Amino acid sequence: MTTQAQAAICYGNDRPFTIEPVELADLKPDELLVRVVACGICHTDLAVRDAQLPVPLPVVLGHEGAGIVEAVGNAVTVAKPGDRVVMSFNSCGDCPSCAVDAPTYCYNFYPHNWSGRRADGTPSMMRGGEPMNANFFGQSSFATHAIAHELNVVRVPDSAAQVPLERLAPIGCGLMTGAGAVLRSMKVRAGLPIAVFGTGTVGMAAIMAAKIAGADPIIAVDVNDERLALARDLGATHAFNGRDDAPAKIRELCPGGLGYVFDTTGINTVIEQAWDLLAPKGICGIVGASDPADNLTFNEAAFMAGGRTVMGILGGDSDVGPFLCELIEHHLAGRFPYEALIETFSFEQINEAIAASESGRVVKPVLVIGTE
Ligand SMILES: NC(=O)c1ccc[n+]([C@@H]2O[C@H](COP(=O)([O-])OP(=O)(O)OC[C@H]3O[C@@H](n4cnc5c(N)ncnc54)[C@H](O)[C@@H]3O)[C@@H](O)[C@H]2O)c1
Ligand SMILES: [Zn+2]
Ligand SMILES: [Zn+2]
Structure with missing residues (x-):
């Protein structure tokens, strides 16, 4: 019918x-x-x-x-x-x-x-x-x-x-993707620093998940100060405006580099800057929709020598039922x-x-x- x-x-x-x-x-x-x-x-x-x-x-x-x-x-x-x-x-x-x-x-x-x-x-x-x-x-x-x-x-x-x-x-979608990127795709380890570029739904979910994972510090970057204030409420330990040379401030805070950077902006220049902040074995996760004609440029030697990873992420590696139920439980417990x-x-x-x-x-x- x-x-x-x-x-x-x-x-x-x-x-x-x-x-x-x-x-x-x-x-x-x-x-x-x-x-x-x-x-x-x-x-x-x-x-x-x-x-x-x-x-x-x-x-x-x-x-x-x-x-x-x-x-x-x-x-x-x-x-x-x-x-x-x-x-x-x-x-x-x-x-x-x-x-x-x-x-x-x-x-x-x-x-x-x-x-x-x-x-x-x-x-x-x-x-x-x-x-x-x-x-x-x-x-x-x-x-x-x-x-x-x-x-x-x-x-x-x-x-x-x-x-x-x-x-x-x-x-x-958006919440699953950001949380899954941290908990499932990049498998963020406790005690390592992460920076999240873009604090829309996907970035905010990543920040809440980074707190669940025990990442430290948790750095939020956006060009919208109200979103940065909310990101702090949700778990970011530091927040920088992308218009104020955020990479320099992040280097000062974490001179050894970052274990993880997560880009939700889809802007290739932002991704390249974020990638440059990685520590050895660091992972750069990318999720943002971008212009289909855009490319990324990375230094080949730096890419290889530090064992760095650039990881395309779709849907936060969710397996749908089990992961959404896990997120609902985090929400009920006040962690999400x-x-x-x-x-x-x-x-x-x-x-x-x-x-x-x-x-x-x-x-x-x-x-x-x-x-x-
Ligand atoms: N790969 C996936 O599975 C998947 C799933 C959901 C969403 N997405 C994509 O992920 C992206 C993020 O989704 P969203 O819903 O959070 O979008 P959104 O537009 O709410 O968030 C993007 C944020 O980036 C910020 N931003 C813009 N320029 C910036 C800059 N130069 N530096 C720092 N921050 C900047 C914006 O102010 C905004 O807060 C979108 O492109 C969306 O299409 C991908
Ligand atoms: Zn979506
Ligand atoms: Zn299939």
Whole structure:
């Protein structure tokens, strides 16, 4: 049975998002129909709007959705109708990366997340009788309803029954990526220094995770002083404005170099400066969306001699269910207090919410699309 829904359509960066009626397809055996209650806005949605990623437009974006399951296909075991769920990225489940629980590096990431269709090529959404690009990150949650998949849905554990879905929604991408980069990808060791460049959602999550890991000092760098103040509240021991020669200040603080630098800005000159701060065996993790034509330049001898690593990171090496439940437990225990980043907006305010993110005023806008 098809489902009538309202979805925010993205046409590109020259037009606002508009909420329009759409129709969701019948469920396949491994799919779930989720009534969306809330969805975070991530910088990656805006990178797609700005054609920095190879996703066809127009499209229904939104990849930090949370909601309540309305129906499931007959092969679904992850959740049942009525369950509260969080959605994350999708994967194929049987490529060499998926086989070793590294689904963020799924060999078939594009068809499962960015092609605008399901991986088998069929549309999951129609508008006015024509296929609409959707299935973004296996969900497209800027909508009242989403079709999600067995592999990108996490049932909210009973321990988090009191945590509202509007707070749980954003853990499915930005928070997972920043925390996972520290705890899983770079495996930050206690007592070593880390600097985080860019304190949006991803950087703030990395800072909270660095505190959990026991890194010391934890240095935040941004060009927005209000974000730097918040970064200190969340665990940064030092904060420097990137416009005031932050690398020089970091060298003064850590003359032996840094065990880890983590870039969320995606700006190649910032990444190169950060890389230059590494101690021997240091790791430079990079996550930011960048201009597809940009390159990085590193000194070959320094790269080799210190055993340094540059690490591309997707989704913080999350394995979806186990890691999101781990983050929820950190949140419940007060170690991952990311609620400080969130401001909620109604679904109709989607363009205001995006503007608040782009101006730097709000770190994590969350759209409240339905009720629990
Ligand atoms: N690789 C992944 O899996 C993954 C997942 C989620 C997000 N992302 C990407 O990660 C990036 C960060 O996401 P976000 O949601 O935190 O974005 P954001 O825009 O909220 O944060 C970026 C921060 O960088 C700061 N900044 C800009 N220029 C700077 C400079 N020169 N020096 C220091 N700081 C500077 C900004 O003020 C901002 O606070 C985005 O590019 C996003 O697309 C990647
Ligand atoms: Zn795969
Ligand atoms: Zn994202």
